[in-house]
Amino acid sequence: MEQYIKTYKEQLQKLKAYEYAIWLMGWDKETETPIQGYAYQDEQFGVLAEAAYNLESDPKYIEAIEHLYEHINELEDPDFQVEIKKAKKSLRIVQKVPKDEYLAYQMLVQTAMPIWVNAKKNNDFKAFAPTLEKVVAFQRKLVKYLETDELKGYDVLLDFYEDGMGVKEYDQFFNTIKEQLVPFVQEVTKTNLRFPKRLRTGPFPIDKQKELANYLMAVFHYDLEKGLLKESAHPFTSGVTSTDTRITTHYHEDDIKSSIFSVIHEMGHGIYEQQNDEKYDDTALHGGTTLGIHESQSRMFENMIGRSFAFWEVHYPKLLELFPKQLKHVSLVEFYKFINEAKRSLIRIEADELTYSLHILVRYEIERALISGHLKVMDLPKRWNYLYSKYVGKRPKNDSEGILQDIHWAHGSIGYFPTYALGSAYAAQIYDAMNKDLNVETVIRTNQIALINHWLKEHIHKYAASKSAKEIMMIATGKPFDPQYYIDYLKRKFSNL
Numbered sequence: 001m002e003q004y005i006k007t008y009k010e011q012l013q014k015l016k017a018y019e020y021a022i023w024l025m026g027w028d029k030e031t032e033t034p035i036q037g038y039a040y041q042d043e044q045f046g047v048l049a050e051a052a053y054n055l056e057s058d059p060k061y062i063e064a065i066e067h068l069y070e071h072i073n074e075l076e077d078p079d080f081q082v083e084i085k086k087a088k089k090s091l092r093i094v095q096k097v098p099k100d101e102y103l104a105y106q107m108l109v110q111t112a113m114p115i116w117v118n119a120k121k122n123n124d125f126k127a128f129a130p131t132l133e134k135v136v137a138f139q140r141k142l143v144k145y146l147e148t149d150e151l152k153g154y155d156v157l158l159d160f161y162e163d164g165m166g167v168k169e170y171d172q173f174f175n176t177i178k179e180q181l182v183p184f185v186q187e188v189t190k191t192n193l194r195f196p197k198r199l200r201t202g203p204f205p206i207d208k209q210k211e212l213a214n215y216l217m218a219v220f221h222y223d224l225e226k227g228l229l230k231e232s233a234h235p236f237t238s239g240v241t242s243t244d245t246r247i248t249t250h251y252h253e254d255d256i257k258s259s260i261f262s263v264i265h266e267m268g269h270g271i272y273e274q275q276n277d278e279k280y281d282d283t284a285l286h287g288g289t290t291l292g293i294h295e296s297q298s299r300m301f302e303n304m305i306g307r308s309f310a311f312w313e314v315h316y317p318k319l320l321e322l323f324p325k326q327l328k329h330v331s332l333v334e335f336y337k338f339i340n341e342a343k344r345s346l347i348r349i350e351a352d353e354l355t356y357s358l359h360i361l362v363r364y365e366i367e368r369a370l371i372s373g374h375l376k377v378m379d380l381p382k383r384w385n386y387l388y389s390k391y392v393g394k395r396p397k398n399d400s401e402g403i404l405q406d407i408h409w410a411h412g413s414i415g416y417f418p419t420y421a422l423g424s425a426y427a428a429q430i431y432d433a434m435n436k437d438l439n440v441e442t443v444i445r446t447n448q449i450a451l452i453n454h455w456l457k458e459h460i461h462k463y464a465a466s467k468s469a470k471e472i473m474m475i476a477t478g479k480p481f482d483p484q485y486y487i488d489y490l491k492r493k494f495s496n497l
Ligand SMILES: [Zn+2]
Pocket: 265, 269, 295, 298
């Protein structure tokens, strides 16, 4: 037994070193690497990725995991048991998917991205369709390789991104949204609000926006000794340990909202990982437990805290100080309405808090039909446009603002989208539970967000990936996940607006 533990840990240490180098390259690519440097970087990435694959498929390593898994009850440390269960589960790719098919697929998704970029730019779905056909064909095969008694069809893919969530669970969730949210949204978004032109278009000088980002990092106690803020085309968070979790944003001179809420959103992700117990840094359990729980932290920061009236009661004066001319005739109430404007829109990443999950509902129904074979790739644009008018209430005029808008399917990420909506719903339930221990609104109004961070650390963050999403919901809220909290929260907030 001891020997197997030793083998596992030594191999993991090596793997982590490769992963660290690969992580650093990925971070660098998004934030620093000059365009001409990409090709050389990709070559080195290829070498390291193959070396990492060889370590993962090393028979010695597999044998150790298999043995430890068979004797899992003899392992004393419960965290180590969780780690071995996860390691065993991830072996299925090496063990069940033929290596040549898997590697060919990796190449396919590498080349799919520029094809998608061009198709989107030229509004030409037909140019992307053959590639997408291949991606979907592989995903359907993957499903067949990995199906178990519990996980069938689309379940297999959903489970990749959110352990424990399959079609049955998601159907329940999305049915609640369909029945209760779709009619409410249609009511709320009947009329469009009017705002001063200057508020919509600025300009808001970038150097002032940077000053604001620094101010926000201090307000939220994002730890700059364990992280930093840079710029990238699309904002993201990237962490490797509790001592190194970085975030990015993107500044738009004509848009005051974009960077404010990106920074707050990414800090939700970042603080989650900075507050992981550092004992997990050297294990396979560092990081968030699932994408859904991760997203719950970012959405709570962004929407429930960052878009609350209480928050801007304290911080609007800072905004007025930075942008005195642009906000001269904008009252606090007007600004609050502006940052919570709900409208029927076509682009997911620009969607507001209220309508966001309807964009995900469309994608969920499409993915499910694609994987079951009920929907063909060539029929996607028609289906997409139909579902947008049905659920969101607006029909795309072309495929660039419709079926081609997201990068996920080009990456091969099918089953990923639902975690975005789930995250918002988890957040509402967690926020409700936090309110039983703290008066959150008062905490926000008195600028004590450290108290919120502390609560989240004790109930969610410190556990890293050592607890499942279901366990985290029980620890944090005392109840299993219930989407009703989310619906009620949205109805309360947007009825008052
Ligand atoms: Zn996020």
